[in-house]
Amino acid sequence: MLALRSTAGAVARRARTAARRVPTSSIPTIPKAATTVALSSRREYASPASDSFSTRSTVVQLLSNIGSKREVQQYLSHFSSVSSQQFAVIKVGGAIITEHLESLTSALAFLNHVGLFPVVVHGAGPQLNKLLEEAGVEPQFEEGIRVTDGKTLAVARKLFLEENLKLVEKLEEMGVRARPITSGVFGADYLDKEKYDLVGRINKVNKGPIEAAINAGCLPILTSMAETPEGQVLNVNADVAAGELARELQPLKIVYLSEKGGLFNADTNEKISAINLDEEYDYLMSQWWCRYGTRLKIKEIKELLDLLPRTSSVAIIHPADLQKELFTDTGAGTLIRRGNKLDTATDIGGFEDIQKLKDVLVRDREGLDAKATVDRYVDGLKSQEFKAYFDEPMDALAIVLPPNSTTSLANLATFTITKAGWLTNVADNVFAAIKKDHSKLVWTVKEDDENLTWFFDKAEGSLSKDGEVMFWYGIESGDEVKELMTEFTKHGRSMLGDANLEARLQRAASAASGMSASTKARAAQQQSRPFSTTVRRPASKTSRASTSRGFFSQLRGYATTTNPNPPFGKHNSSNTQPAKVALIGARGYTGQALISLLNAHPNMDLRHVSSRELAGQKLKGYEKRDITYENLSAEDVRRMEADGEIDCWVMALPNGVCRPFVDAVEEGKGPQNSVIVDLSADYRFDKNWTYGLPELVNRSDIAKATRISNPGCYATAAQLGIAPLVPFIGAAPTVFGVSGYSGAGTKPSPKNDVENLTGQIIPYSLTDHIHEREISSQLGLEVGFIPHVAPWFQGIHHSISIPLNKSMTSRDIRQLYQERYAGERLVKVSGEPPSVKAISGKHGVEMGGFGVHSSGKRVVVCVTIDNLLKGAATQCLRKFCFSHLFH
Structure with missing residues (x-):
């Protein structure tokens, strides 16, 4: 197996993926200095190559709020590689001007501030319909084209001028010079005078007014009106005008701004992230849902792109997401390209030019012997079974x-x-083709690869070790995951590839027949080292407390923290024995969830499970060994600790019960310096214990700790939902929380009686709830908390009302959250309010909504979390990871 190199030099980047529908970032605020430079020195600033270092750095830093520095630099370089008018043509519909003028102008202003000059052409269809209705004129359409008589044209001309000036004036209010261009660009003749009357067919595009505007440092803002050679003004569809403009200017991007934000697959109701026309056009046209407007749009875009360079592309996007679409790999709308058709080969003879194949393999190799190494690799492939995928x-x-x-x-x-x-x-496209042919795939990549996140998006799981990351998809059982994890941990680079390129290429040629005897011998000598587990959740759902597969299929992107002084003397990097765990109090739902997670982890060994009510019964759901429930006393715990039997004690007891067991561990003074993780509230306010919320607490503190208090479920969601806004809070936030009845425990009560709960929610502990105190003490401010229980089993929803000390927009707030939780794989931020149904059985936290009151001084943030997982068991298992129990 090879460790892959994904690029051909430092400029390589990850492609757009099916995960493109990630939360979008809002527009960064532009410093006044950067604005001044952009406006006062248009020609110089429009060419990044000639920018001053400080201005360039400022621009890159600002854009880095919505993408990586590498993405930003690459796209700025790409967009500035052509003349200013060839950057982008942006078509703006009338509804966008009416409903989203602020988002539109902010997006255009930002592009201008970074030295880019999109050519904007707008329509005004919805406004025109309204005006005609008010004037008593009934709109007429033939084959989707507005019939335009003299009266209609008069109304349209006046309206177009007003809408054009509205857009121009709004831009100039934002410090952006803009020039209205309402005539002189589009020449036309009659489309069909008898049928459509004063409707034009564009036959000429005059670039002069556009170039003059850009040379003067102004954004050109065009209306979709054309003139005949005799001077007769004709109405033209804005989409058609944008297309003709693109044919003339040959831009890198053609952007259609849309309220929907893209094209949608009616089968799945999901946004189509990307379309490669050369590969997918015929397939799309054959789909039942590809009809009417969608079919026409794709057809028109194909006809347009067929006449443009392959570097050109079309994006259909909401104006608020324009920066993310243009400057990040993940994008936000629907990206449409011509692309290249793919070919395949199953033997060396399938390549028309062997030397070209070798040149491709050499192009991103380093070292004087790269050519000889590739020669040996190709020779090795001659006798091996393989399938190659490549474009022309x-x-x-x-x-x-x-x-x-x-x-x-x-x-x-x-x-x-x-x-x-x-x-x-x-x-x-290549990866999609691979996935069609191979239901299960594994590969490795250097962990410093700049495109690593692209591979994370493609994988369903991963492990990192010794500078390598192993990825996979298609594994359906926990046993397969555990086997793969174990092999990777035991054999390391000797199995999955090492740092020596030649060795990796040679091994690839022989991998189809398994490892050689010498490789196996070397693998047997390898010591297990700390590793991280990063796995994406599969499509299948997890039911209630049955979460063993769920944890390893959802804890994606999480890496263990390296502790230079691991608290487990018997479990350092030279020892491959799993950590020994004892669970005190396992009858409840949280205990059962944690048992499932421990069962799925190869480096955790559950040895004892204590439950007074279940003592003597066989433990179900744990497959590594036979375990019988015990009724362990504090004295039993003291003895076991003194004898060094346990590395980590998990206290899953009700509040106020676990202190005797904690005291017993401390009195036992075992040789292994055991860790205690308490799931109750008993030690959450004890300064001698570390509060284990890794998204808000220093991870190194958790890594060093041997006494860790697990945050409460309600409190975890509330703190994460409030924390990014703490500097901007004007008064006490209020948390309206609703939990499924598993949060009320297993002991029968009205709060977990499904019949009693049906058709209602029940409020309880309306003031002074223990979580209210916990949230307030951890955030350092007063927070009101109103808990309720509902008739679903697991999952919590919070609606958090937060007064602000200054006026803010929803976009401002969403950006704060995205920046605060960037890189936190168990935290998802989106614009829409999350749902309890979607979070149930998952291991993260989702937040969104960000509804701002009309005053701008209050926001409501919605947060969901699974109370049994991220709210308890998942959070607990992460403490093991931080405390080096993965050794």
Whole structure:
């Protein structure tokens, strides 16, 4: 198996992915100094190559709020590689001007502030319909085209001028110079005078007014009106005008701003993230849902792109997401490109030019012996079974080795993409083709690869070790995951590839027949080292407390923290024995959830489970060993600690009960310096214990701690939902919380009686709830908390009302949250309010909504969390990770 190199040099980037529908960032605030430079020195600033270092750095830093520095630099370079008018044509519908003028002008202002000059052409269809209705004129359409008589045209001309000035004036209010261009660009003749009357067919585009505006440092704002050679004004559809403008200017981007924010697949009701026309056009046209407006739009875009360079693309996007679409790999709307058709080969003879193949393999290799190494690799492939995927210019090449007698997983042995390949979306197309042919795949990548996040998006799971990250998809059982994890941990680089390129290439050629004897011998000598588990959740749902698969399929992107002084003398990096865990109090739902997670983890060994009510019964749901419930006393715990039997004690007891057991551990003074994780509220206010909320507490503190208090479920969601706004809070926030009845425990009560709960929610502890105190003490401010219980089983919803000390917009607030939780794989921030149904059985926290009161001084943030998982068991298991129990 190879460790892949995903790029052809520092400019390579990850492609757009199916995960493009991530939360979008709002527009960063532009410092006045940057604005001044942009406006006063248009020609110089429009060419990034000639920017001053400080201005360039400021721009990159600002854009880095919505994407990585690498993405920003690459896109700025890409967009500034052509003349100013060739950056982008942006078509603005009338509804966008009416409903989203603030978002539109903010987006255009930002582009201008970074030295870019999009050419804007707008329509005013909805406004025109309204005016005509008020004037008593009934709109008439033939084949979707507005019939335009003299009266209609008179109303339309006046309206277009007003809407154009509205847009221009709003831009100038924001410090952006804009020039209204209402005539002189589009020449036309009659489309069909008898049928449509004063409707034009554009036959000429005059670039002069556009170039003059840009040369003067102004954004050109065009109306979709055309003139005949005789001077007759004709009405033209704004989409048509934008297309004709694009044909003339040959821009890199053609952007259609849409309230929907993209095209949608009616089968799944999901946004179509990207369309590669060369590969997908015929398929899309054959789909039942591709009809009417969607079909016409795709057809028109194909006809347009067929006449433009392959570097051009079309984006359909909401104006609020324009920056994310233009400057990040993930994008936000629907991206449409021509792309390149893919070809495949199953033997060396399938490549028309072997030398070209070798050149492709050499292009991102380092070292004087790269050519000789590739020669040996190609020779090795002559006798091996494989399947290669590549486009015509070979901007992308992937070689996959099939499953063999030792593994059911195919191996992605080679994956190389040029800059052009990334920019034209070929990387995604190649991977999609691989996925069609191989239901299970594994591959490794260097952990410092700049495109690592692209691979995370493609994978369903991963492990990192020794500078390598192993990714996979298609594994359906926990046993397969555990086996793969164990193999990777035991064999390390000797199994999955090492730092030596030649060795990796040679091993790829022989991997189809399994590891050699010498490789196995070296693997046996390897010591297990600390590793991280990062796994994406599969599509299947997890039911209630049955979460063993769920944890390892959802804890994506999480890495253990390295502790230079691990608290487990018997479990350092030279010892591969799993950590020994005892669970005190396992009858409740949280205890059962934690048992499932421990069962799925290869480096955790559950040894004892204590429950007074279940003593003597066999533990179900744990497969590593037979365990019988015990009724452990404090004296039993003291003895076990003194004898060094346990590395970590988990207290899953009701509030006020666990102190005797904690005292027993401390009195036992065992040689292994055991960790205690308390799931109750008993030690959450004890300064000698570490509060274990890793998103808000220093992870190194958790890593060093041996006494860790697990945050409450309600409190976890509330703190994460309030924390980013603490500097801006004007008065006490109020948390309206609703939990499923599993939060009321297993002891029968009206709060977990489903019959009693049906058709209602029950409020309880309306003031002074223990979580109210916990939230307030951890955030350092007063917070009101009103808990309720509902008739669903698991999952919590918070609606948090937060008064602000200054006026803020929803976009401002959403950006604060996205920045605060950037990189936190268990925290998802989106614009829409999250749902309890979606979070149930998952291991993270989701937040959104960000509804701002009309005063701008109060916001409501919605947060959901699974009370049994991230609210308890998942949070607990992460403490093990931080405390080096993964050794």
